[in-house]
Amino acid sequence: MMNVYESDKIRNVVILGHGGSGKTTLVEAMAYVTGAVKRQGRVTDGNTISDYDKEEQKRQFSISTSLVPVEYDDIKVNLLDTPGYYDFVGEVEEALNVADAAIIVVNGKSGVEVGTEKAWELCEKYNLPRMIFVTGMDDDNASFRQVNVTLNEKFGRKIAPFHVPIREDGKFVGFVNVVKMEGRRFTEGSDYVEGEIPDYLDKHLSMSRESLIEAVAETSEEFMERYFAGEEFTYDEISSALREHVIDGSVVPVLCGTGLNAQGMNALLLAIQKYFPSPKQCKINANDLSNGELLRLDYDCTKHVSAKVFKTIVDPFIGKYSLIKMVTGVLKPDTAIYNVNKEEEEKAARLYVLRGKEAIEVPELHAGDIGALTKMNTLTTGDTVALKGATVVYEAPKVSVPFTYKAYTAKNKGDEDKIAGALAKLMDEDLTLKAVNDAENHQTLLYGIGDQQLEVVVCKLMNRYKVEIELTKPKFAFRETLRKKVSVQGKHKKQSGGHGQYGDVVMEFEPSGDLEKAYVFEERVVGGAVPRNYFPAVEKGVQECVVKGPLAGYPVVGLKATLVDGSYHPVDSSEMAFKMATILAFKKGFMEAGPVLLEPINTLQVTVPNQYAGDIMGDLNKRRGRVLGMDHIPGGKQVITADVPASELYGYSTDLRSMTGGIGDFSYEFARYEQAPGDVQAKEVAERNKEN
Known part of the structure; x- marks a missing residue:
């Protein structure tokens, strides 16, 4: 059993950070130190509390958010361990919806990464108080000082180092509490005792102390004046300023430790208890x-x-x-x-x-x-x-819209119903996953945030639900239209003992000027050459033909069809015969009327830091994109808006990430149809002919 906790004794904390920075290991260490588990699991061994899913154990990174409550002193901390890879951002957004504070994990060796910046942006968006925990301090190449310098450059004077690590003989042996200016030495695991502050830390410590005091000074005008006058703050003043301003997000403490050896966990848990809000304060x-x-x-x-x-x-x-x-x-x-x-x-x-x-x-x-x-x-x-x-x-969790998609088919015929049921369950779990039936192109599509997420879905279907699907490049929703006006005759005549079949039409086909509509039908028949009662049958013929055009089998748009003449037989004519005659006229006429393929154009918006704007523009040109505008937004970023053919956006999420190191973001919506260039049309027609 777990104890029941009152509202003021609860802390709901989301763990954020770059993929592979050590979030799951940190959560495991806190669970171990607080006695929630007897033995500390490791991600590499596949035995952590958070990563219990087979896919997570196989890939050695988190795919979904897991909840790990730990009890410390007299409080309960609900830790929400989130995935660091952007494909699984929906999981992070669900956790942010219920978190009251955040810990951003930074690997001391890798330093501030793209995922660190994304985590910070999410905290800003959700208005969450946050702390930064620099982990991996047992690694010889970890630099707490460098991390702090970068954090200051990126996020300004809010950054307040609470710790300075103490290292001896390449080992992480303790830290200085910068708030109290006291040394701490690890005894066993996360336990520590008070100890000396080594002289060699003087320079580093005075810089960190200065950062901390500066962050405190920024919180009020009175403090700012005293700071500039060179006055010292008392411990009580610093402590109460921190309590008040970590909660409103204007001070961000930086702590250090190592998840693997569970060092620094007690200090972190104490900071969570002391500085983070309970739900009562939210x-x-x-x-x-x-x-x-x-x-x-x-x-x-x-x-x-x-x-x-x-x-x-x-x-x-x-x-x-x-x-x-x-x-x-x-x-x-x-x-x-x-x-x-x-x-x-x-x-x-x-x-x-x-x-x-x-x-x-x-x-x-x-x-x-x-x-x-x-x-x-x-x-x-x-x-x-x-x-x-x-x-x-x-408020429900606001989850990112998926823009990456692939077509999927069942590997084994007859598995379609099972696959639909299994996908429905996966979509219940993951709101960024969408299965869509594209009836027009006879394909089923799977939408997600990125390719990695779709790969994981394939594996989950196989391992959990024992069904297999194959992902392929989707067909794009082209359209067909015509550019010239033509006049053609269509004659359907059959004689077979008894009643024959006779239908004869002369049709004009031309552009209607309206690409929103498939066709417009009119008639200008003089002198009853075709009796009125056959007009609906002629229109029915046109209606059937526009579903699948003669050029490459795509729907026809922007067509005007006019019945101008024809002839009939009093006995052999029928609605069926006139419909067949119209179909013959259409197939012949359409191919003579300068048929063209129209391709769907999407309006794309890409948000990237300024330094990547040039690369993005160059890449959009290669994709036949037309840049419509660039807008500067806060945070040194730009939003580039461009019209790009839908078929050229296939695989864009992967390309954008590699161009921007993972920090670029994009969205798009359908804008209109435009005539496809000759080479694109030729390739599409050839592919369709191959299929047929």
Whole structure:
């Protein structure tokens, strides 16, 4: 069993940082130091609490967010261990939706990386208090000083070093507490005793102390004046300024340690307890459905029960868990819970807190805590649960839109239904995954944030659900149209004992000027050459033909078809015969009317730091893109807007990441159709002919 914690004794902390910086190892170390696990697991051994999924163990990095609650002193810290690779950003966004503070993990050897900057941007966006933990200090090549210099350059004077590492004979043996100006020496594991401050640290320590005092001075005008007057601050002044301003994000402490040897964990947990807010000090956004008002609410145990579902786990072995963050009230087992979004009631039989994949039953959950409900059929990520009659809905996680896609097919015929069911479960878990049926091009598409995520989906389908799919390059939604006006005759004549078939039309085909519509049909028949009752059959022929054009089998747009003449037979003519005659006329006429392929054009927006703008523009030119504009935005970035053919954006997420070291971002939307260049048309027609 796990103890039950009141709102003010809870800390909800998301762990962010670049892929491979040591987040999962840090969480494992905190779990070990607090006694949540008896033995510290390692990512390389595949036995950590967080990375319990087979895919994570195989690849040795986190794919989904996992929850690891640890108990320290008299508080409970709900650690949300998130993936560092950008393909799995949806998982990070779900965790940010319920976190009250963040630890950004930086590897002391690799230093500040793209993922560090992304983590900082997310904290700014979600307004989260944060600390930076520099890990890997046991590595000879780790430089805490260099990390601090870079952090100061990138993020300004908020950066406040709380620690300076002490190294002896290439080993990490302790640290200086810069706030108290006292030395600390490790005894066993994360435990430490007070010790001397070595002389050789004087220069480094005075620089760090200066940074810390500067960050404190920045928090008020009175402090700023005293700082410039050369006055010293007392320990109590520094401590209370830090308590107040770490919470509002205007001071960002930097701590150090090593996850692998679990050193520095006690100091980190103490800082979490002391400086990070409890839910009691936080507010939450909500929407009142009864009057459409936006509300800012407190986490409050005295009100009726309400909570929000921020994540769903669907595991073939352990079942479905809906992870919730309690907002108001105290939830107990066997409570009838009302899903406000879906207006349905279900019973929450048991309550759990999850630690990795382990479900620990609890007697109650208080406002601000994170727990899990199981076997709740109607609950999906983003739902609000409360007591019947409630009208307040909490903000659902805002998840990134997926723009990378591939076509997928079942490897084994007959597996389609199984695949659809398995994908539905994966989409419940991962909101950035979308399966789309593209009926027009007879293909099924899988959308995600990046190629790596789609690869993981293929593996999960195989390992979890025993179905195999193949990913291929999708067909793009070209269109066909014509450029000239032509007049053609179509005659359908068959004689076979008894009634024959006779239909004869003269049609004019020309551009209609409206590419939004497939066709416009008119008739100018003089003197009843074709009786009126056959006009609908002629239009039906046109209607059938535009679905699949004669050039490359794509839908036809922008066509005007006019029936001008023809002839009929009083006995042998029929609607069917006139439809067939029209089809013959269409196939012949369309190919004589200067047929062209139109390609879909997307308006693309790429957001990159200024130094990459030139590379991006050069690359867009290669993709036949037309740059429409460049806008400078805060943070030394630019948004480049360009029109680019959809087919040229295939694989763009991978290319953009390699061009920008992973920091570039993009989105696009369909703009219009434009005539495809001759070489593109020739290639497409040849490919379609090969298929047929």
